[in-house]
Amino acid sequence: MSDLTAPNKLFAKSPRIFPKRVWGRFRQIKWVAMVVLLGIYYLTPFLRWDRGEHAPDQAILFDMVHQRAYFFYIDLWPQEVFYLAGIMILAAFGLFFVTSLFGRVWCGYACPQTVWTDLFVWVERIVQGDRVKRVKLHNAPWSFEKIWKMALTHTLWLLIGLMTGGAWVFYFNDAPTLLEQIMLFEVPWPVLVWIISLTLSTYLMAGFARNQVCTYMCPYARFQSAMFDKNTLIISYDEQRGEPRGKKKKDESWENRGHCVDCTACVQVCPMGIDIRDGLQMECIACGLCIDACDNVMDKLELPRNLIRYDTSLQQEARIEGSAEQTKLVRPRTIYYALLLTFIGSLMAYGLLSRSDTEIHVLRDRNPLFVQLSDGTIRNGYAIKILNKSYQDKVYKLTVQGLDDMTIKIQGIGNVTANALPVYADSVGHFRIFITAPKASDARTDIEFKLQPLDGGDSGTYSSIFTSGK
Amino acid sequence: MTDHKNNEVDQHSGTQTTGHEWDGIKELDTPMPRWWLLTFYVCIIWAVGYWYVYPAWPTFGGEGIRGGTVGASDWTSYKQLEESQAEIVARRAVYQSQFDSAPFAEIKQNEALFAFGMAGGKAAFGDNCATCHGTGGAGASGYPNLNDDDWLWGGTIEDIYTTIRYGIRANHEETRYSEMPAFSEMLDADDIDVIADYVVKTSAGAADAGSSTGAEAFAENCAACHGDTLKGMHDFGAPNLSDSLWLYGSSKDDIVAQIKKPKHGLMPSWEGRLDASTIRQLALYVHSLGGGEE
Numbered sequence: 001m002s003d004l005t006a007p008n009k010l011f012a013k014s015p016r017i018f019p020k021r022v023w024g025r026f027r028q029i030k031w032v033a034m035v036v037l038l039g040i041y042y043l044t045p046f047l048r049w050d051r052g053e054h055a056p057d058q059a060i061l062f063d064m065v066h067q068r069a070y071f072f073y074i075d076l077w078p079q080e081v082f083y084l085a086g087i088m089i090l091a092a093f094g095l096f097f098v099t100s101l102f103g104r105v106w107c108g109y110a111c112p113q114t115v116w117t118d119l120f121v122w123v124e125r126i127v128q129g130d131r132v133k134r135v136k137l138h139n140a141p142w143s144f145e146k147i148w149k150m151a152l153t154h155t156l157w158l159l160i161g162l163m164t165g166g167a168w169v170f171y172f173n174d175a176p177t178l179l180e181q182i183m184l185f186e187v188p189w190p191v192l193v194w195i196i197s198l199t200l201s202t203y204l205m206a207g208f209a210r211n212q213v214c215t216y217m218c219p220y221a222r223f224q225s226a227m228f229d230k231n232t233l234i235i236s237y238d239e240q241r242g243e244p245r246g247k248k249k250k251d252e253s254w255e256n257r258g259h260c261v262d263c264t265a266c267v268q269v270c271p272m273g274i275d276i277r278d279g280l281q282m283e284c285i286a287c288g289l290c291i292d293a294c295d296n297v298m299d300k301l302e303l304p305r306n307l308i309r310y311d312t313s314l315q316q317e318a319r320i321e322g323s324a325e326q327t328k329l330v331r332p333r334t335i336y337y338a339l340l341l342t343f344i345g346s347l348m349a350y351g352l353l354s355r356s357d358t359e360i361h362v363l364r365d366r367n368p369l370f371v372q373l374s375d376g377t378i379r380n381g382y383a384i385k386i387l388n389k390s391y392q393d394k395v396y397k398l399t400v401q402g403l404d405d406m407t408i409k410i411q412g413i414g415n416v417t418a419n420a421l422p423v424y425a426d427s428v429g430h431f432r433i434f435i436t437a438p439k440a441s442d443a444r445t446d447i448e449f450k451l452q453p454l455d456g457g458d459s460g461t462y463s464s465i466f467t468s469g470k
Numbered sequence: 471m472t473d474h475k476n477n478e479v480d481q482h483s484g485t486q487t488t489g490h491e492w493d494g495i496k497e498l499d500t501p502m503p504r505w506w507l508l509t510f511y512v513c514i515i516w517a518v519g520y521w522y523v524y525p526a527w528p529t530f531g532g533e534g535i536r537g538g539t540v541g542a543s544d545w546t547s548y549k550q551l552e553e554s555q556a557e558i559v560a561r562r563a564v565y566q567s568q569f570d571s572a573p574f575a576e577i578k579q580n581e582a583l584f585a586f587g588m589a590g591g592k593a594a595f596g597d598n599c600a601t602c603h604g605t606g607g608a609g610a611s612g613y614p615n616l617n618d619d620d621w622l623w624g625g626t627i628e629d630i631y632t633t634i635r636y637g638i639r640a641n642h643e644e645t646r647y648s649e650m651p652a653f654s655e656m657l658d659a660d661d662i663d664v665i666a667d668y669v670v671k672t673s674a675g676a677a678d679a680g681s682s683t684g685a686e687a688f689a690e691n692c693a694a695c696h697g698d699t700l701k702g703m704h705d706f707g708a709p710n711l712s713d714s715l716w717l718y719g720s721s722k723d724d725i726v727a728q729i730k731k732p733k734h735g736l737m738p739s740w741e742g743r744l745d746a747s748t749i750r751q752l753a754l755y756v757h758s759l760g761g762g763e764e
Contacts, residue, residue, distance in 0.1 A: 367606030371617040371760060374713035379617075379760060411758055413584045434760050 014212055016138065017273040019121055020131035020265075024292025033109045034118055042163075045170030051075075052391040054425035062172050068426070074352055075426070077389065086348045093344065095220070096227055097337035101329060103233040103310075104224060108287035113213050116164070116206035117271065120157055127153045131268055157207045158199065165198030211272045215283050225282070230314040231327050235286050237266075237277045237308050240320060245277075248301075259307055265297050266290035266308055276308055286310075356458040358396070359387035360451040370467045372439075378468045379436045386431070386451060386460075388423040395454045396421045398433070402447035403466055406437035420454070440468045562586075570747050574627045577754065584754075591755025594748050598740070599756075607759050612718060612735055618761045620715040624704040625763035631753035637739030638707065645739055648706045653691065654730035661687050666725045669711050672700055673720070 047059035049072055056063065061070040069076040069084075076083055095106055107114060128134045128149050140146055169191050170178060181187050187195070205213055214221050228234070237260075245260035260277065267275045269290060272283040276290050294308040318325040365381035373379055388394050398418040400408060408418040411432040416422070423429030435447075445466040452459045476489030480498055488497045520526065524541040540546075565586040569577065577583045596605060602613045609615035614622065623633050623646050636644040653662060668684030689698065695708040702710035709717060717735075718728050740749055756762070 365606070367604070368608035368615070368617055371608070371615065372714065373618050373761070374620045374710065374715050376714040381617075381760060409760075411760070413581050414579055 015273065017211060017271065018131045018134045018138070019271045019289070020268040020293075021125060022265075022269040022289050022292045022296070024289075024295055026288030027292050030109060030118065030287065030289075034115050037110060037115055038119075042167050045167070045175035049073075052425075054391050054393075056174055058174055060171065061174070064172055075389065077387070080355075083348065083351070086344065086351075089344055090341065090348065093337055093341045097334065097341055099224055099227045100229075100232065100333045100337055103228075103235075104221075104284070104286040105233075107214065107221065107224075107285035111285075113205060113218070114271075114285060114287065116160075116202060117210050119160060120206040120210075121271070123156045123160070124153055127156065154203075154207070157203050161199040161202035161206075162195070164202040165195040168198050169194050211283065214272065214285055221282065221285075227333075229331075229333060230317075231312050231329075231331060233286075233310045233312055233327075234280050235276055235284060235288065235290065235308065236280065236311040236313070236316060238306070238311075238316075239277075242277070242307050254303075259298070259301075259303050261297070261301065263297055265293040269293040355389075356460060357389040358394075358451060358453060358458045358460045359389070360398075360449055360460040360462045361385040361387070362449050362462045362464045364464055364467075370469050372469075373436065376439060377436050378439050378466075379434050380466050382433050382435065382449075382464065384431045384433055384449070386421060386423045386429040388425060388427060388429065390457070391425050393425050394423055394457075396423065397452050397454055399450045399452070400435060400447055401450060402445060403435065403437045406435055409434045409436070435466060437466060440466075443468055443470050566747065569750070574631075574750075574754065587751045587754040588758065590748065590751035591753075594744065594752050595755055598744065599752070602737075607756065612733065614717060614735075615715070616756050616761070617759045618715060619763070620710060620713060620761070621704065621763065622702075622707045622709055622717075625757075625761060627753055627757040627762060629704070630756050630762070631750065633737065634749050634752050634756075635739065635741045638737040639734060640737060640739040642739035642741065646707060648695075648708065649734060650695070650708075650732040652731045657687075657691065657729075661691075662726055662729050665692065666722050666729060669700065669725055670720075670722050672712055673714065 044060055045058065048057050049059035049070070050057055051070070055068075055075065056070065058070065059072055061068075063070065067078045074083075098105060124134065128137055137146055137149060166182065172194075173191065178187075178191065181191075209217075241258065242260035243258040245258050245262045248257070248261045264275075266277070267273075267290075269292070270276070271287065271289065272285060274281050274283045276284065288310065291306075291308050291310070295305045298305050298307055312327045314325060315327050361384070363383040363385075365383070368381075371379045371381075384398070386396055398408070398421055400406065410416045410418060410421070411434065416431075418433065421429060421431060445468070447464055447466050449462045449464060450459065451461070476487065478487045478489060478496075479485070480487050480496060483498060483500075485498045485500050488499045490497045521539075522541065523543045523545075525538045525546055526541065527539045529537055529539060565583060569583050569586055572580070572583060577587055595603075595607070599607070603609050603616055604613075607616035614620075619625065621629065623629060623638065633646060636642050636646060638646045639649075657665075664684045665687050668688050688696075688700075695706050696702050696711050697708075700710070700712040702708045714720070716724065718724055718733055740752075744752070
């Protein structure tokens with residue numbers, strides 16, 4: 001029975017975590033990963049890619065205004081947004097695949113939430129000192145020292161946030177032009193809104209929400225357990241070797257006791273604020289900092305490393321039972337994910353490689369459905385869109401198959417004929433055409449529009465009908 | 471209502487009760503959360519500021535801005551509408567003056583002006599012409615189809631412009647006017663029947679167009695307006711009787727009825743109702759529907 005006299009609290013205030021500094025293999029990998037990932041994030045928009053004079057020369061650019069997405073040699077139009085869905089599916093299965101092989105390495109090393117939180121904790125440590133000093137300062141009453149240290153920390157956090165938001169907008173605008181505008185304080189307001197909101201969200205997520213994002217907000221952290229099995233790499237504490245734990249007196253022997261000296265180094269360095277010795281927990285992002293912390297202690301005690309390590313539950317059990325069973329990387333789960341990845345990747349590659357740079361869309365007039373002319377012939381009107389996805393201005397020849405004795409007339413200016421329809425590079429040409437043919441015995445005749453660029457290249461077709469009425 | 475004299479405190483939650491009790495269940499008097507109250511008070515303060523800055527109170531008298539207080543910011547939705555409309559007019563003005571001064575032949579060679587005229591013409595057509603001619607301009611019995619190549623009063627862009635501007639049998643000095651006499655009073659039924667026969671067969675393209683009496687009766691009574699070859703005449707709005715298009719029906723009965731007591735359409739004059747520029751846009755649009763003559 002719970003205590004009926006105490007009011008029930010619906011919320012538990014999340015205690016603030018002050019991760020201690022740590023050295024070691026995994027910490028080093030995390031530093032390298034941070035530098036590489038932030039480098040990619042900040043420098044990518046400045047990569048150039050020559051597309052000729054009719055398209056931007058930024059390698060990766062989401063041009064919302066002109067409705068184009070550029071990715072090196074790929075140039076996506078709005079109607080091809082399904083490729084984006086394909087990339088998301090690839091990313092999801094890539095994540096599942098890696099998780100089934102190595103556990104939550106994405107969470108521990110590559111997730112933006114982890115990387116930026118790591119960066120913010122580093123700033124916190126530079127300004128306020130390591131864990132003990134930070135806890136002390138946090139609990140101390142307001143003083144001059146506390147005020148300037150807090151102010152400096154938050155200013156630096158906001159600056160990092162500003163750079164994060166500032167880099168984000170480069171993916172949606174020409175980076176060098178926008179950089180110049182930012183330097184001259186001439187930023188267009190929609191860009192400014194994005195910079196400010198991303199500055200604030202970075203500040204909030206990496207400065208305050210931190211581990212709570214992983215625990216409460218991130219769906220992946222919740223459903224990753226569905227990808228775990230006995231062969232998944234998890235961070236595990238060797239209970240057999242470590243227990244019974246306890247402080248060790250100088251002259252005490254290692255006989256009849258575990259190797260864990262209960263120094264809590266693993267707990268102090270944990271960015272998620274958990275005790276890994278309690279076993280696998282949902283909060284654990286598998287960053288390996290507790291391994292570094294424990295290894296350092298084991299080195300000092302001249303004991304073997306790996307009291308805490310990346311391990312699989314299969315191997316743990318094997319060790320206890322003394323069997324020689326090994327973790328298998330190739331197993332049904334990894335094979336399924338690899339096959340799915342290959343399948344979707346191949347579909348995407350096929351789609352992108354066979355993509356035509358000429359497309360024609362035909363919309364038949366519904367009002368009027370058809371027009372009878374004074375000589376008894378029938379005329380149908382069509383609105384035609386020609387998509388020129390190449391980077392050169394092109395001229396197209398339009399032919400219609402399936403009708404005898406027909407004439408094509410183009411509505412509009414000048415002397416445009418169906419033999420030479422001009423469309424600018426990387427744009428859509430709109431034409432209205434009239435097809436006139438003798439009244440057919442059938443109310444409906446199937447016809448096909450065929451579009452051929454005069455200078456060669458991909459052609460396009462579109463099926464439609466010619467209506468004569470009853 | 472809460473009984474404020476009640477001082478009973480619930481043991482479990484530590485909150486005062488309202489003093490109400492139903493079957494042993496007591497109602498707690500939990501205070502509003504602090505953040506909620508603060509938000510509420512801020513909203514009240516905000517509202518006071520809002521009344522001051524924006525038009526907020528109706529005055530019922532029609533004074534001020536159409537019956538309301540004027541805020542300190544001087545903003546009203548009427549003004550906003552006027553501004554946005556002025557902005558549209560200003561944006562149009564770039565093309566408007568060019569469009570107004572350029573002859574039709576030049577407009578038909580200029581991509582921007584053509585697109586401008588077509589867009590304006592389409593909107594004006596939907597507002598003013600679609601009632602009779604249909605949204606697609608396909609017309610109906612008695613209302614000409616504007617998509618085809620058969621024009622009563624001429625199908626060049628200038629002809630169409632004149633028709634729209636002055637109307638047909640409309641209340642305007644310059645209006646296009648003609649009236650076909652009612653032949654039921656001048657010819658007997660047999661003659662009318664012979665003529666109708668002749669017209670139907672000629673229209674259908676028959677080599678032998680019926681009796682020579684039909685041709686003779688037609689030449690005597692109808693050819694003055696409709697021409698010897700039945701091609702009609704744009705100057706009188708006399709329809710072409712040799713083609714396959716009929717405004718009031720193509721059957722012999724329809725034609726007999728039209729000879730006996732002709733129906734005449736009326737198209738209003740749009741001068742004065744639409745500005746000259748809109749009429750030009752409409753002429754361009756109608757001419758480009760597919761049947762315009764050069």
